[in-house]
Amino acid sequence: MQDCLFCKIIAGEIPAQKVYEDDKVYAFKDIAPVAPVHVLIIPKKHISTLEDINAEDAELMGHIMVTASKLAKELSLGKGYRVVSNCKEDGGQTVYHIHFHLTGGRQMQWPPG
Template sequence: MSDVKHSDPDCIFCKLVSGKIPAKKVYEDEDIFAFHDINPWAPVHFLLIPKRHIPSMAQVGPEHVDVLGRMMALAPRLAQEQGCRPYPEGGFRMVCNTGGDGGQEVHHLHIHVIGGPRPWVKG
């Protein structure tokens, strides 16, 4: 898709991926980067992002199915490793804001994984 680039030099998440800005890393592989949120809403709060710069879910196409599927499949394992209790008593929330009306603040596709004992600060 035309809005998708390998990297955007002005994107804070692309800078995290490249190591130009430090991050408290949760996970990394060839295509995916996960890191702790700097303003967590809950005891467990990290973000999963594709390393490739995709501005939002609105730009996702068939070529992104593999990486997004892998992100979704990875989330439960990382959530538990980061301290979420197992399903069904425990669990976690996944949030992917898209665009201004959807509350997206950083325009690099990202999925918040949020969990831990309630009540949480938000949500």
């Protein structure tokens, strides 16, 4: 998608601190971290919101969760971490390309805010 910030990051048009990449996902450090570890995991396929996922995306969504688990181990988050995805305006979504926040490195609070 032409005007999508995350699509531009994937394409290398906007710089990001890459943590991981494979043929399906791209992960990079959040520019405004809320925890010592704060990584965004995004699918390379543009999907605007969680509501736009369909049955053909099931494998991709599973791959994202496997990637989150793998990155948590690599980033030494063995004491615990959080994976969050915001959906639409009231859910706090600001970039309309689904993404998952992997946060950890400190005691997480509930409710988050």
